[in-house]
Amino acid sequence: MDLPVWQALYTELAARNFVVITVAMDAGGAADAGQWIEAAAPTHPSLIDVQHRVAELYDWVNVPSIAWIDEDGRIVRPNDPGFAGEYFRGMMEPDFDFQAMMSEAQQQQARYLAAVRDWVERGPACPYALTPDQVRERLAGPNADHARAAAYFRLGTYLQHHGRSDAAQAAFAHAKSLRPESWNYKRQAWHLEEMGKSGGPEFWAEVKALGNRPYYPRSEL
Amino acid sequence: MDTKVITLLSDGAETSLSAHVTGDDVWLSATDLTRATGWKLTRDGFCQGSMCIPIPPGRAAELTRADGSVNVAAFARLRGQALVHDDDASVWALDASSTARTSTRASVEAPDFTLPDLTGRLHCLHEHRGRKVLLASWASW
Numbered sequence: 001m002d003l004p005v006w007q008a009l010y011t012e013l014a015a016r017n018f019v020v021i022t023v024a025m026d027a028g029g030a031a032d033a034g035q036w037i038e039a040a041a042p043t044h045p046s047l048i049d050v051q052h053r054v055a056e057l058y059d060w061v062n063v064p065s066i067a068w069i070d071e072d073g074r075i076v077r078p079n080d081p082g083f084a085g086e087y088f089r090g091m092m093e094p095d096f097d098f099q100a101m102m103s104e105a106q107q108q109q110a111r112y113l114a115a116v117r118d119w120v121e122r123g124p125a126c127p128y129a130l131t132p133d134q135v136r137e138r139l140a141g142p143n144a145d146h147a148r149a150a151a152y153f154r155l156g157t158y159l160q161h162h163g164r165s166d167a168a169q170a171a172f173a174h175a176k177s178l179r180p181e182s183w184n185y186k187r188q189a190w191h192l193e194e195m196g197k198s199g200g201p202e203f204w205a206e207v208k209a210l211g212n213r214p215y216y217p218r219s220e221l
Numbered sequence: 222m223d224t225k226v227i228t229l230l231s232d233g234a235e236t237s238l239s240a241h242v243t244g245d246d247v248w249l250s251a252t253d254l255t256r257a258t259g260w261k262l263t264r265d266g267f268c269q270g271s272m273c274i275p276i277p278p279g280r281a282a283e284l285t286r287a288d289g290s291v292n293v294a295a296f297a298r299l300r301g302q303a304l305v306h307d308d309d310a311s312v313w314a315l316d317a318s319s320t321a322r323t324s325t326r327a328s329v330e331a332p333d334f335t336l337p338d339l340t341g342r343l344h345c346l347h348e349h350r351g352r353k354v355l356l357a358s359w360a361s362w
Contacts, residue, residue, distance in 0.1 A: 001359065002357065002359050003359065006355070006357055009355075017351070017352045017353060018352060018353045018354075018355070019349050019352050019353070019354050019355075020354075020355045020357065021344070021346070021349070021354060021355070021356050021357070022357050022358075022359060023336065023356065023357070023358050023359075024358075024359055024360060024361065025358050025359070025360040026360055026361050026362070028361070030339055032361040032362070033339075033360075033361045034339055035361075036359075036361055037338075037339050038339070045338060045344045046338055046339070047336040047337065047338055047344055048336065048337060048338070048339065049334075049336050049358075051233060053233055053317070053334055053336070054334055054336070054356070054358060055358060056316070056317050056318050056321070057317060057318075057321045057325075057332035057334060058331075058332065058356075059318065059321075059322060060358060063358050063359050063360045064357055064358055064359050065357075065358045066355065066356065066357045066358070067331065067355075067356045068353070068354075068355060068356075069331040069346075069349075069353070069354040069355075069356060070353060071350070071351050071352060071353060072350070073330055073331050073346075073347065073350050074328075074329050074330055074331065075325070075329050075330070075331050082357065116355060119353070120353055123353075132329040135329050136326055136329065139322065139325060139326045140322060141322055141323070141326060142301055142318075142319040142320075142322050142323055143319075143322075144303070144319075146318055146319075147301070147302060147303035147316040147318050147319040148303040148305060148316070150303070150316035150317065150318040151302075151303040151304065151305040151314045151315060151316035152305050152314070154230050154314045154315075154316065155230065155305055155306070155307055155312060155313075155314040158228070158230055158235065158312060158314065159307060159312065164307075167307050167308065167309070170307075170308065171305075171307060174305070184360070187360070187362050188360070188362060190362075191361075191362035198362035199362070
């Protein structure tokens, strides 16, 4: 879990006019996200988003997804996977090298946090802070299928909260087929269907089916 | 005409209201449209704050009726939004993605949101104007 890393970064940089906001994409609410938040004891705003509203507004399809927002409320980086990488994908193979994964994960984390520190220090002069046109290039325009997927996902979270799990899964199925690249839709629906299924054989089969395609968008950092 | 109580999900809110449902059309009172979506039917079209969407020529009948009711399905089409409903047809949901994409691409402004923390206290993104914000998603699953 990333929460302790974000909390440490916030503690380090809070005096520099910087805040971290973490948002749990958890339709199960505090029952699912609460224990992780309690363990991280955040002093930054650590929020729970049962509708995945932030993912809808920022067009994010996976966790973690990260945006950088400047003092004027403008996006300067719209969608990074942060220090998440592809290295986890071989995890189910018998000869998987956990040591190598840990060391790659640490390197990526160090690189990403260094980039954030540079931005906090230098603002627009930081090479990772994008111009408005560069941000626009990275933002998708309206898409009818994605809009329907988002509406079905919203419907699904509502039905789930009202005890109609079967109807919720039917709505999630529409969302998933309209936007198959959303791991948030898939894994959240699996999790609500059955605890553990979001990281079970169905998940690994879908990861394998990606072939050479990335699991996370490229971070370019 | 078939009148029933439905729930309309829009922009994070859920509103219970009565509607006339005929085929794909969902007719509400203009007051209920405002209650559910924040959009008001005025002489200038549909307005929210200072923004108005005029009713395009030839589309008035699809959108409004003489009794003052509004077809939320046509209103969604006008805004480029998706409107979906569940099989027993008591809940309708509008997406926020299409309109957010259009406005974010135009302004590059980070979309605002209001969400609770673990204690239930609400936080808005805009409270942090004047500071740099790193916004990060995660999930328990």
